[in-house]
Amino acid sequence: MLKPKELGDELPGFDAVVEDTEQNDSQTNKKKKKGSGGFQSMGLSFPVLKGVTKRGYKQPTPIQRKTIPLALSGKDVVAMARTGSGKTASFVLPILEKLLSPNSKPQPGKNLRALILSPTRELALQTLRFVRELGKFTGLSSAAILGGESIEQQFSVMSGKAPDIVVATPGRFLHICIEMSLKLDNIKVVVFDEADRLFELGFGEQLQEIVARLPSSRQTLLFSATLPKMLVEFARAGLSDPMLIRLDVDWKLPSTxxxxxxxxxxxxxxxxxxxxxxxxxxxxxxxxxxxxxxxxxxxxxxxxxxxxxxxxxxxxxxxxxxxxxxxxxxxxxxxxxxxxxxxxxxxxxxxxxxxxxxxxxxxxxxxxxxxxxxxxxxxxxxxxxxxxxxxxxxxxxxxxxxxxxxxxxxxxxxxxxxxxxxxxxxxxxxxxxxxxxxxxxxxxxxxxxxxxxxxxxxxxxxxxxxxxxxxxxxxxxxxxxxxxxxxxxxxxxxxxxxDKAVDMVQQIKNYTPKGTILELSAKNDSPSYLAMKAKKQAHGKTVAKIRDNKKLKAAGILVEDMGQKSNKNAGKKKKEVVRDENYIPHQASDQHTEMGMAVNFNAGAESAALELGADSAAAARSRAATLRWDRKRKKMVHVDPDGGRKMIRTESGGRVPATYRSGRYNEWKKRNAAVDDDDDDDQARDVNRKKPVSEFRPHWVKHNERVAKKAAEAKSKEFRDKQQIVKERLRKDKVKQKLKYKVNKKKKRK
CATH class of the missing domain: 3.40.50.300 (P-loop containing nucleotide triphosphate hydrolases)
Incomplete structure (x- = not known):
């Protein structure tokens, strides 16, 4: 048999083995010191890496190490990992990197290039904060479109120069798309965050409509904590030849x-x-x-x-x-x-x-x-x-x-x-x-x-x-x-x-009195006493033996043998079933795991939330009212309240027509004198126009910002006119006079 040195470079993808020298040793030591398992080895650009280091990340998690290179290569990815494993960064970093590349430049009026769909408002806001922290040095804009917020503020966000990345809940985003006739032709990446939860919460209709509006050349990423093994259900999300990454099989809960x-x-x-x-x-x-x-x-x-x-x-x-x-x-x-x-x-x-x-x-x-x-x-x-x-x-x-x-x-x-x-x-x-x-x-x-x-x-x-x-x-x-x-x-x-109290309680529980209740208060010649005495003589040894066995079992010394319970079957020995190596059982070895983790997308889209349920009786009654028994399919199905008309349910509970608009956006444009974004000739005006606010803030925050801005402008003026100088001198004189008056008053009191 040949030694490794004599084999040469016969293995594809491996370098030939070179004789050890001091120079090679020094080079390899230098390479080892650098380390190649971090974010630097993934080919991320400098602004993205700067955001990663600013956030405090040093080493990628297993899901990030497997997902980010595939997402950067442009493939559709289905990633499953437990909660807290770093799934959010696994899709935020590829999005930032893809939008910074010269191939995906924003077109006039089509600045929206990445869409992240989240099932709840809280998760969407958390993802938005994450996007802004990691993309702090990229110059990319981001916004959240959430149900329950002012739709007019969202009109101002999406009109004009729309943000590069939108984090949205499906109901409100589809409402905005219908009202504003948004074109999603320039979207490069779509992310379904917590994908199984999206379908469980009854967003199937909204997701179908959104996917139908997206371009076919997009990249789709699905991230969730639990998903079934089969990829057939993912067709509803529009994936093409997806790569499956599953890190939830070996462990369900963190070891810590x-x-x-x-x-x-x-x-x-x-x-x-x-x-x-x-x-x-x-x-x-x-x-x-x-x-x-x-x-x-x-x-x-x-x-x-x-x-x-x-x-x-x-x-x-x-x-x-x-x-x-x-x-x-x-x-x-x-x-x-x-x-x-x-x-x-x-x-x-x-x-x-x-x-x-x-x-x-x-x-x-x-x-x-x-x-x-x-x-x-x-x-x-x-x-x-x-x-x-x-x-x-x-x-x-x-x-x-x-x-x-x-x-x-x-x-x-x-x-x-x-x-x-x-x-x-x-x-x-x-x-x-x-x-x-x-x-x-x-x-x-x-x-x-x-x-x-x-x-x-x-x-x-x-x-x-x-x-x-x-x-x-x-x-x-x-x-x-x-x-x-x-x-x-x-x-x-x-x-x-x-410890002492627990031991005493345990002794009391294990205590068994010698006499029964029939013997305690009875006389020696009573019928109950005589009957119990006769029973003890007949079965006393059996009772004592069973009590001793129970004590030994409780102490863990005696193990009960189920095969020796009946004397009839004691002599018979069961034949051991001998199975050949090709035997296939009718149940999988991990059947309990799959039963617990499986999420049927069809059932989830039809019957709202199967596992989460409602957290009030009113919500449960309203859900039950939308179901009826289908005799053909032998199951409960949803009643169509719109009589076959195509309607989309928003997060607030209202139903929005899918084929036509209600005209709220046109009314808002008239009130705000908004300029239509599709005019390519008015690019200069678009540059000078104030950018829309990319987050929803209360009125007192905006008021404080205006006051602070005026104060900063006043301080920044180097040259003042004569009137301002006179006013400032008079104000200072008044302050001095008040101070003198207070000092004199204190002296008189003394």
Whole structure:
């Protein structure tokens, strides 16, 4: 066999092996020191690299390392990775690089060259901030087109010289396109951010209309945390020969995320939450996000935390967009300790300083759990996720364990207590402290009418929520009936002083008296006493043996042998099934993973939000009213409220005609005397025209800017006329006289 040196350059793509010399060693050492795994090796231009370094990024994440080179080469990409893995930068950097290239220069009246579609307003604003930070030195303009904002301000943004990059929600962007007759011929890149969520939230119609208006030569990028394996469903988004990048198969949750399962009765959940927050909110981890099932639970918990002296804010779907924005702003700026939300904030929001997530109500689907706890432990940071498990949540917990491929640990199998205990332990709350906290909660519910009414509303809302919640699998429900909830305290909540009390409680639970209740108060000659004495003589040994076996099983010494339960089958040995190497099972090895991660795009577009559900009874009723039973297809389908007419639903709930315009843009042009953008002859006027505001700001911000501008202009004047000089001297004289008067007054008093 030949040695490597004698092989020569026979392998394609590999350099020939050269004999080691001191010169070669020095060169290789220099190359190693430089390092080629960073953003510099991706061929990014200087303005983009400058923005990356200014943002503080040093090394690309795995999804960025795989996605950015493919996107820069112009291929359509479908990328799947867990939340917090850096998906946003994976499409923002290729967009900036592509728009800076000389091949994609803006044409007159067609400056819009990149479109990013996001499912929610919060995610769109976050993406816009990200685009501006990374593209700070590129000179590219960007704007957000969001539902719930003033449409006239958006007319001013999109008219004239439109921004290079638009981050939009599908409903409002399509409304703008119809009203303004926007031409999207010059768009080079389209991004579907959180693609599965776009279809789940019922944006199928809007996406189809937007895709139909886009040029066929565009590049399409789909980014999401979970998507099915098959690419057939992506045809609706208009992909051509896409490259699939999937980094969510090996792990679903970050390795730095610590999980804790806490067993508690349903009526004690509020007290358990207060105990948990007292333990979790420390100077090192000052903030936490609490997920509740409905908007009524959110408002109830907010009132309870107010009474407990814990600062909190909340957000849910029915809340005004500006109020949601203010609430999230208060939390990100660390003005409050707790953010209480429904699943409207389960995905897409980047809270980099967040350390703790608490599931007050357990999520119905494993995929939703992944995105809830994905708010923490982002970008390599450590994080914790606690879940309160009631009796009705055990089946969903077992489904989740199958999906994660994890094992539930018992407190008895754990040696360390406190924050250093291992992840994945299922334990209970400290009973004494829980009862004391529950007394406080009951007192608040009785003394405060607001909280009392919130409790009644919560109970009605929970009844409705259980009806539309996704049920657990049949197998999990069977296992849940035989699975006992733990009684030992979770090691994270155990203090050193509590060990003795816990041991005593455990001894009391394991204590078995010698006499039964029939023997305690009866006389020696009573019939009950004599009957029990006869029974003990007949079956005493069997009872003692079973009790000893139970104690050994509880201690983990004896393992129950299911095959030796019946004497009939004890002698028979089952034949082992021998399968050849070509045997193919009818179920895939990762079937539970795929069931949890699959998002059927057709079903998602037809039935709005299958997994997120509604967070109020009114939203659930309105959704049910739009469905009817189709006898042919044997399923519930949507009722067409427009009688076959083509209509598009906006985010505000209104329906916009797809074939004609309502004329609001023409009225706005008349009022503002806007000049049409299509006139190529008036380019000089376009240059001198004031650029539209690319973000939506309140009136007081604009007023402060005008005042500051006037003050700056006044200071910048080097030469003044005679009147201004005289006024300034008189003003200074008045100030001096006032000061003299005050000084003299003080002297007279003395």
């Amino acid at each position: 995320l610590w999980l804790g399962w806490i067993s508690v009765r349903a009526e004690l959940k509020t007290a358990a939450l207060l105990l948990l927050l007292d333990k979790v909110l420390t100077p090192e981890t000052p903030q936490a996000v609490v997920f509740a099932a409905t908007r009524h639970h959110v408002e109830y918990l907010h009132l309870i935390l107010q009474q407990a002296g814990i600062t909190s804010t909340y957000a849910y779907s029915g809340l005004d967009p500006s109020a949601r924005k203010i609430a999230l702003g208060r939390f990100t700026n660390k003005k409050v300790s707790v953010l209480i939300v429904t699943d409207v904030a389960a995905r897409g929001l980047d809270l980099p300083a967040l350390d703790t997530v608490i599931n007050y109500n357990f999520p119905a689907k494993p995929k939703l759990f992944v995105h809830r706890v994905g708010r923490s432990a982002r970008a390599g940071r450590a994080g914790r996720a606690f879940s309160l498990i009631a009796a009705e949540d055990i089946a969903h917990l077992l489904d989740l364990q199958l999906f994660l491929g994890a094992e539930l640990l018992t407190p008895a199998s754990v040696e360390t207590n406190g924050p250093t205990c291992p992840s994945g332990v299922w334990g209970a709350m400290p009973t004494v402290q829980l009862e004391l906290r529950h007394q406080d909660v009951v007192t608040w519910e009785k003394n405060y009418s607001e909280i009392e009414e919130a409790v009644r509303t919560c109970s009605r809302g929970w009844q409705q929520y259980v009806k539309w919640r996704e049920p657990a699998s049949a197998e999990a429900n069977k296992r849940a009936k035989t699975t006992d909830a733990p009684t030992m305290t979770h090691p994270f909540l155990v203090d050193d002083n509590m």
